Amino acid sequence: MLELSWPWFLLLLPLPVIMYFLPKAKPKGDGIWWGNSEHVINHQDNKAISKRPSLGYLCLIISWILLVLAITQPVWLGEPTKVTPSGRDLLIALDLSGSMQVSDMALNDQPANRLEAAKSVLSDFIQARRGDRIGVIVFGSKAYLQAPLSFDTKTINQLVQEAQIGFAGEQTAIGDAIGLSIKRLEDKPSDKKVLILMTDGANTAGRVQPLQAAAFAASQNVRVHTIGIGADSMIVQSFFGPKAINPSTDLDETLLKNIAAQTGGEYFRAKSTQDLQAIYQTLDALEPTPTEDIWQRPLTSLFHWLGLGSLVFLVLSLLASQQLQFKKSSRRSSAPHRGDQV
Structure with a gap:
């Protein structure tokens, strides 16, 4: 319509019609002299044409x-499309630091880096959250708003898929990511404010200390769920042949547990893509959506x-x-x- x-x-x-019928300005002078009759004929022809x-x-x-x-x-x-609002504002903070390119995950039985696995699982999670306002923050050396809070899960998912490693720098600013999330949520009237923070490292950059940011998040009633991503074991080729290493030695699990506990959230450990899928299913149960529907056009x-x-x-x-x-x-x-x- x-x-x-x-x-x-x-x-x-x-x-334009009104202007056309307004009185025209009259030419000055009593007459026009034509050098010969053919000019008169041409003038009459042009007048006839101009009427069309x-x-x-x-x-x-x-x-x-x-x-x-x-x-x-x-x-x-x-x-009209049916929308199920829950009054919940849910932000996802996604780590784009250099370590997220470590290929210790798998997708469809093929090796994949941590960001590819995270985006694949996030896609299903976002599309299933009908009715919640979802936003995305990406962080590395600095934190940036990738997508503001919106009911448009299709666009949010597209912006998540467009995120690439290194967009926000090579380091990890966990405190800045939490601080930016609080800033985006503090003016919202909702009493259900949730942040899901996914990282594979420790806080190595930023101006805000993570625990200070977590304390402020708790004062603003923002619940923070943290996810530590990365396998415990990975086979790499060395000079002496295949060697097993722990690619998650930089993951600060103690910090992530403290952030979650301080804000009333949960800490999850994702060692594989299957773990990530199970975690987001658990988050769906922890942060459910109601069944009341509204219609939008x-x-x-x-x-x-x-x-x-x-x-x-x-x-x-x-x-x-x-x-x-x-x-x-x-x-x-x-x-x-x-x-x-x-």
């Missing part, structure tokens, strides 16, 4: 109509399409006018010049 935001601008549509609407004139009228319609800010209301703005169409027809009008002027000048230059005989 089409809806106009500013319908009163439609009153401008007849403006030209292509340029029609394009100009269409351009004006489209411009007025664009000014009214038309929007197309899509089909998506809005699609048509302003830019109408504005572009108006511009196209305006250019066509100018081109048609130039072509008409060229034809007239060609006709005059090709007419023979003969003097009148007395």
Whole structure:
């Protein structure tokens, strides 16, 4: 269904017609002298042609109509969609530091790095959270807002999939990620504010200490669930052949446990993709969505399409006018010049 935001601008549509019927300015002088009769004939032909609407004139009228319609800010209301609001504001803080490229996970029986596994599991989790407002924060050496809180889980999921290792720096600013999350949640009226923080390391950067940020989160009623990601064992090739190492030696589990305990959240350890899937299923149970439904209709703005169409027809009008002027000048230059005989 089409809806106009500013319908009163439609009153401008007849403006060109009104201007057309306004009294025209009269030319000064009593008459015009023509050098010979052929000029008179050409003048009469041009008058007859001018009475017919030209292509340029029609394009100009269409351009004006489209411009007025664009000014009214038309929007197309899509089909109603069911949304289940829970009043819960849920932020996901995703680590993009350099260590997230360690390939100690698996997807579809193929080796995958930690970020690829996290994004795959997050995709299912986000799409299942119908009704929650979800946002995404990415952090490395600094923390950035990747996606603001929104019910649009499809767009949120797309922005998560676009995140890449190194976007926020190579180090890990856990405290800054928590601090930015609190800033994005503090003005929200919801009393159900949740942060899910996923990292594979320790706090090595940032201006805010993680435990100080956690204390402030607790004072703001923000519950923080922490996830430590990374396998305990990994086979690597060395000079002496295959060797088993622990790729998660940098993971500060004590810090993540303290953050979760201080804010009333839970700490989870994800050593594999299957562990991540189980963790997010547990989070679904810890932070459930209610069953009360509301309906929303998506809005699609048509302003830019109408504005572009108006511009196209305006250019066509100018081109048609130039072509008409060229034809007239060609006709005059090709007419023979003969003097009148007395």
